[in-house]
Amino acid sequence: MRKIIAVLFLIAIFSTSYAQRKNIDSLARLLAVAKQDTSRVRLLARLGNSYVRIRPDSAILLAQQGLQLAKELHFQAGEAASLSALGNAFSTTGNYPKSLTAYLEALKISETAHDLDAMSRALSNIANIYSYEGDERQSISFTLRVLATARRTQNMRRLGIATSNLGDSYEKLGILDSALFYTRQGYQIALKINNVGQIGISLNNLGNVFRKLHQTDSALFYYRQAIPLFRQTEDDDAWAETSIGLAQLFKSLGREDSSLYYARQSIALGRRGGFTARILDASKFLTEYFKQAGRPDSAFRYQEVLIAAKDSLFSQEKTKEIQDLTFSERQREQDNQEREARYKANVRAYLLMAVVLFFIVLAFVFWRNNRRNEKAKKLLQLQKEQIQNTLGELQMTQNQLIQSAKMASLGELTAGIAHEIQNPLNFVNNFAEVNREMIAELKQELSAGNIGEAIAIADDIEQNEGKISHHGKRADFIVKGMLEHSRSGGGERQSTDLNTLADEFLKLSYHGLRAKDKNFNAELQTIFDPNLPKVNVVQQDIGRVLINIFSNAFYAVNQRAKREGPHFKPVVSVTTSVRNRTVLIRIKDNGNGIPDDIKAKIMQPFFTTKPAGEGTGLGLSLSYDIVVKGHGGSIEVNSEPDTYSEFTIILPVAS
Numbered sequence: 001m002r003k004i005i006a007v008l009f010l011i012a013i014f015s016t017s018y019a020q021r022k023n024i025d026s027l028a029r030l031l032a033v034a035k036q037d038t039s040r041v042r043l044l045a046r047l048g049n050s051y052v053r054i055r056p057d058s059a060i061l062l063a064q065q066g067l068q069l070a071k072e073l074h075f076q077a078g079e080a081a082s083l084s085a086l087g088n089a090f091s092t093t094g095n096y097p098k099s100l101t102a103y104l105e106a107l108k109i110s111e112t113a114h115d116l117d118a119m120s121r122a123l124s125n126i127a128n129i130y131s132y133e134g135d136e137r138q139s140i141s142f143t144l145r146v147l148a149t150a151r152r153t154q155n156m157r158r159l160g161i162a163t164s165n166l167g168d169s170y171e172k173l174g175i176l177d178s179a180l181f182y183t184r185q186g187y188q189i190a191l192k193i194n195n196v197g198q199i200g201i202s203l204n205n206l207g208n209v210f211r212k213l214h215q216t217d218s219a220l221f222y223y224r225q226a227i228p229l230f231r232q233t234e235d236d237d238a239w240a241e242t243s244i245g246l247a248q249l250f251k252s253l254g255r256e257d258s259s260l261y262y263a264r265q266s267i268a269l270g271r272r273g274g275f276t277a278r279i280l281d282a283s284k285f286l287t288e289y290f291k292q293a294g295r296p297d298s299a300f301r302y303q304e305v306l307i308a309a310k311d312s313l314f315s316q317e318k319t320k321e322i323q324d325l326t327f328s329e330r331q332r333e334q335d336n337q338e339r340e341a342r343y344k345a346n347v348r349a350y351l352l353m354a355v356v357l358f359f360i361v362l363a364f365v366f367w368r369n370n371r372r373n374e375k376a377k378k379l380l381q382l383q384k385e386q387i388q389n390t391l392g393e394l395q396m397t398q399n400q401l402i403q404s405a406k407m408a409s410l411g412e413l414t415a416g417i418a419h420e421i422q423n424p425l426n427f428v429n430n431f432a433e434v435n436r437e438m439i440a441e442l443k444q445e446l447s448a449g450n451i452g453e454a455i456a457i458a459d460d461i462e463q464n465e466g467k468i469s470h471h472g473k474r475a476d477f478i479v480k481g482m483l484e485h486s487r488s489g490g491g492e493r494q495s496t497d498l499n500t501l502a503d504e505f506l507k508l509s510y511h512g513l514r515a516k517d518k519n520f521n522a523e524l525q526t527i528f529d530p531n532l533p534k535v536n537v538v539q540q541d542i543g544r545v546l547i548n549i550f551s552n553a554f555y556a557v558n559q560r561a562k563r564e565g566p567h568f569k570p571v572v573s574v575t576t577s578v579r580n581r582t583v584l585i586r587i588k589d590n591g592n593g594i595p596d597d598i599k600a601k602i603m604q605p606f607f608t609t610k611p612a613g614e615g616t617g618l619g620l621s622l623s624y625d626i627v628v629k630g631h632g633g634s635i636e637v638n639s640e641p642d643t644y645s646e647f648t649i650i651l652p653v654a655s
Contacts, residue, residue, distance in 0.1 A: 041070045063086035067079060103129065116153050117155060123142050127143040131172070203225045204238060207249075211248065230242065240265075240278035247262040287303045441457055496535055502585055527575040554589075556593075560590070587648075588644060
């Protein structure tokens with residue numbers, strides 16, 4: 001009997017998958033002959049939604065075409081549908097700010113058109129974004145609004161999705177009894193209306209809940225039931241989530257091989273479909289897995305994937321965009337509520353004015369209250385303008401501080417430049433004096449008719465002239481470097497030998513500190529890769545980065561030397577190398593090191609561990625902006641307190 005059921009189940013899967021592909025082909029054929037009217041807008045939105053979990057890039061293109069046409073036709077329902085499809089595609093690729101922007105715009109249009117079904121869809125999508133961002137409380141707030149709207153319209157499909165999503169949010173919050181209650185409700189509704197995709201998602205969610213309840217047999221049962229449905233609907237995103245759930249489950253059971261298999265399957269599915277959130281979960285799991293397994297190379301490789309995915313999903317810019325959008329939406333809802341309240345107040349006032357004198361007096365009270373509200377709004381507007389002015393002044397002050405920090409680094413170089421430029425000038429002067437004496441000898445030999453001796457002297461003079469030219473160019477390089485460093489930025493990229501640049505600025509920074517503290521000495525070690533390729537960079541900007549890090553290194557070893565006494569030997573080393581089409585500059589010192597509790601803060605603006613008056617807290621922040629934002633590279637920090645600190649500047653060769 002079980003074999004017959006399994007065969008029928010596989011036939012059903014094949015039939016539904018075939019039907020889905022047939023549906024996409026059918027929509028594509030209809031689109032090919034559709035006119036530029038509202039029906040084409042609907043087709044573009046439907047086809048875009050069909051591609052969301054298969055080919056998100058195609059889904060974005062189709063949704064954007066539908067949105068453009070809907071705007072030209074002033075077709076509000078089409079705009080809302082296209083924005084919904086566009087938000088779905090951006091959500092799948094992990095671009096949550098763009099996704100939330102599209103959904104909020106769709107909600108606004110649906111509210112204006114009083115389209116309850118479209119409003120319900122937009123609210124559900126917005127709730128999903130907040131869930132992906134980890135704000136489950138906000139997600140639950142929007143999901144409850146979806147439930148209320150779905151019940152009013154008796155939309156069972158929307159009701160089932162919202163109930164299942166509510167269970168998912170409670171599961172993520174660890175409120176497992178509520179999670180199990182709502183997830184089971186959503187599963188029953190999905191079965192009732194035969195929503196195959198939602199059945200699979202509900203099964204996966206049940207697996208997650210039972211896994212957290214440590215009921216492994218039940219969790220394994222539901223996970224395995226979900227996977228064939230995801231294959232049937234070609235939902236690689238949900239499949240990847242189920243795979244990482246299985247990996248965690250098998251790891252808890254001690255079945256390491258199965259755990260590793262499903263984790264790798266999850267990250268492969270995430271990469272295949274461009275599902276950044278799934279890549280993040282899988283890479284996080286694999287990083288911890290290989291750390292515990294004692295395989296640091298594999299752990300480091302997946303940690304790099306983890307960092308890239310986390311930056312993609314939760315970078316400071318994206319987080320700020322989400323916060324701004326959330327604030328704007330709250331402000332819009334508040335404005336809607338205030339407009340509705342004012343409208344009701346005015347209606348009541350006009351009705352009451354028609355009754356009796358008592359109600360006229362009462363209407364006056366309402367008017368007075370309204371006036372108070374207006375005054376409060378004006379006061380709030382004035383405060384808002386004052387805050388904006390204050391913010392502008394703070395930004396101006398910040399820019400001035402940043403420029404001061406840049407010029408301060410120039411001052412640090414002055415003494416070092418004076419020392420470094422003296423060497424080539426001494427060579428120039430010495431060889432010039434020698435040439436003057438040899439020219440006198442040349443004249444004597446020529447007068448005596450000794451042509452051979454004269455030619456030999458002329459050859460020596462020529463060699464000396466070459467040395468004069470070499471050391472003159474070196475002095476010229478140092479001066480040009482100082483001038484480039486003094487500029488305020490915006491320079492052009494030039495093909496640069498980073499070995500030479502690092503060597504020059506190491507010496508300049510060292511002698512700059514020596515000029516201020518004659519007792520300071522340190523050993524400078526350089527290991528330069530002779531095959532290092534040249535990189536297109538803004539030389540004065542990378543020079544600032546090197547100066548900031550060198551200065552911090554010398555400061556650190558100097559502080560430790562003062563603490564430990566004459567037996568301590570300060571060492572600052574610079575190493576260059578090539579790795580995977582990137583150039584690495586490692587700057588290491590044996591100074592005080594960086595405590596773990598502040599390591600994450602050192603790149604923040606105005607954060608400094610130096611005493612007041614010795615640092616602005618802008619050096620590393622500027623360096624981070626120059627390398628990451630200006631050159632598309634990265635800065636890595638490794639440190640052990642009281643042992644060493646190492647900063648690694650990573651620049652792409654094709655920058």
